[in-house]
Amino acid sequence: MATHKSSRITVALMLFLFLNSFSSFAQLETDEVVDEEFNPTEMIMHHISDSHGWHFFGEGEDAVTLPLPVILWTDSGIVTFMSSAFHHDTEGEYVVEADGRKFVNYHEKIYMLDEGEEALQFDEASHAALNADRPFDISLTKNVASMLITAILMILLFTSLAKHYKKSKKAPKGFTNILETLVIFVRDEIAKPQIGEKKFMKFMPFLLTVFFFIWISNLMGLLPGAANVTGNISITVALGLFTLALILVNANKDYWQHVFWMPGIPTFVKPILAIVEILGVFIKPIALMIRLFANITAGHIIILSLIGLIFILETAGVAAISVPFALFITVLELLVAFLQAFIFTMLSALFIGMAVQEHEHH
Amino acid sequence: MELLHVGIAALGAGLAVLGAGIGVGKIGGSAMEAIARQPEASGKIQTAMIIAAALVEGVALFGVVAALLGVLTT
Numbered sequence: 017m018a019t020h021k022s023s024r025i026t027v028a029l030m031l032f033l034f035l036n037s038f039s040s041f042a043q044l045e046t047d048e049v050v051d052e053e054f055n056p057t058e059m060i061m062h063h064i065s066d067s068h069g070w071h072f073f074g075e076g077e078d079a080v081t082l083p084l085p086v087i088l089w090t091d092s093g094i095v096t097f098m099s100s101a102f103h104h105d106t107e108g109e110y111v112v113e114a115d116g117r118k119f120v121n122y123h124e125k126i127y128m129l130d131e132g133e134e135a136l137q138f139d140e141a142s143h144a145a146l147n148a149d150r151p152f153d154i155s156l157t158k159n160v161a162s163m164l165i166t167a168i169l170m171i172l173l174f175t176s177l178a179k180h181y182k183k184s185k186k187a188p189k190g191f192t193n194i195l196e197t198l199v200i201f202v203r204d205e206i207a208k209p210q211i212g213e214k215k216f217m218k219f220m221p222f223l224l225t226v227f228f229f230i231w232i233s234n235l236m237g238l239l240p241g242a243a244n245v246t247g248n249i250s251i252t253v254a255l256g257l258f259t260l261a262l263i264l265v266n267a268n269k270d271y272w273q274h275v276f277w278m279p280g281i282p283t284f285v286k287p288i289l290a291i292v293e294i295l296g297v298f299i300k301p302i303a304l305m306i307r308l309f310a311n312i313t314a315g316h317i318i319i320l321s322l323i324g325l326i327f328i329l330e331t332a333g334v335a336a337i338s339v340p341f342a343l344f345i346t347v348l349e350l351l352v353a354f355l356q357a358f359i360f361t362m363l364s365a366l367f368i369g370m371a372v373q374e375h376e377h378h
Numbered sequence: 379m380e381l382l383h384v385g386i387a388a389l390g391a392g393l394a395v396l397g398a399g400i401g402v403g404k405i406g407g408s409a410m411e412a413i414a415r416q417p418e419a420s421g422k423i424q425t426a427m428i429i430a431a432a433l434v435e436g437v438a439l440f441g442v443v444a445a446l447l448g449v450l451t452t
């Protein structure tokens with residue numbers, strides 16, 4: 017029975033991965049019909065960057081897009097309208113009127129036209145709009161929507177796990193058991209060895225949240241037509257800042273002494289080492305943030321480039337090689353999705369552990 | 379000019395990958411030897427190996443990001 021079940025799961029997984037390759041395939045095909053000349057850089061950037069509507073497939077007026085709210089903070093208060101008001105236009109041609117002001121979407125950046133202006137004038141050389149301002153954009157974009165889905169998913173999963181422990185003392189069954197295994201993995205393999213027996217419980221909520229948020233976001237990013245959340249530098253900056261804040265708030269006297277006035281070395285070296293150590297405090301979270309961003313972005317670019325090869329070389333025969341290879345990379349990305357969540361949590365725990373550990377005084 | 383930019387960016391990405399390849403290879407090789415010598419410590423060795431490999435890979439990805447910026451901003 018058990019082998020039966022697992023083989024069915026395997027078949028379902030394979031089918032899903034094939035569908036995944038084909039969906040990017042379909043997107044590309046329609047891309048090419050519109051643009052006579054295929055531009056791989058443009059196609060890849062379109063797929064990995066954030067946008068105001070959730071685009072699934074199709075091009076131009078036939079595009080299937082989930083409209084998302086656009087929320088803008090202008091000098092005359094908050095202006096909101098749905099992204100469908102732009103009619104899939106990202107070239108700044110379609111003008112939307114809201115609250116008496118005119119807005120255009122130019123390359124996924126929203127510009128507010130000056131009073132009395134009818135169309136956007138954009139200076140390509142200086143990358144600046146001549147007759148428009150950029151209002152403060154707090155829109156619910158594709159990435160924000162995807163993060164909200166991840167958050168809801170996490171709340172549902174972990175409240176069900178917590179409820180189970182309230183009801184009974186027995187080990188949970190089925191899917192909740194998998195969750196328990198992962199929580200224990202984070203506790204015993206990441207938090208305890210890096211932070212130490214005494215203090216690790218205080219940091220468990222952060223480590224668990226970061227681990228599951230990154231992992232689920234990474235996995236969701238691999239779904240066809242999904243947002244590239246952890247491959248967005250702003251999101252990884254925020255995650256890195258959380259770790260930095262935790263280190264700065266929780267660091268003990270020993271840690272600061274090691275940063276500013278390292279004990280046990282000649283005095284003339286101390287100021288030089290202090291500069292290096294102060295830089296190190298900030299380089300640690302920066303490295304964390306770039307590692308996650310670059311890993312996930314690189315994975316997406318590789319898959320898209322492999323599929324893009326078919327259109328660059330304009331031969332269908334290339335598909336016989338590049339589609340299986342893209343499939344292979346997609347499977348590899350499943351591993352990378354877990355590994356990057358693990359590495360981020362592990363290094364966060366390591367840095368926090370360095371800041372809170374007690375030194376033995378000799 | 380365009381070709382020069384792209385060429386230099388590609389060269390940079392290639393060099394970064396070369397360095398990371400040597401680094402990760404050495405880490406993996408040493409970990410393999412260590413596990414062969416002490417199979418009972420394989421869990422600990424694997425964790426340490428993954429951390430070291432991630433640090434090396436991080437540097438390589440800095441190179442890749444810099445190369446990407448070189449291509450995309452021209």
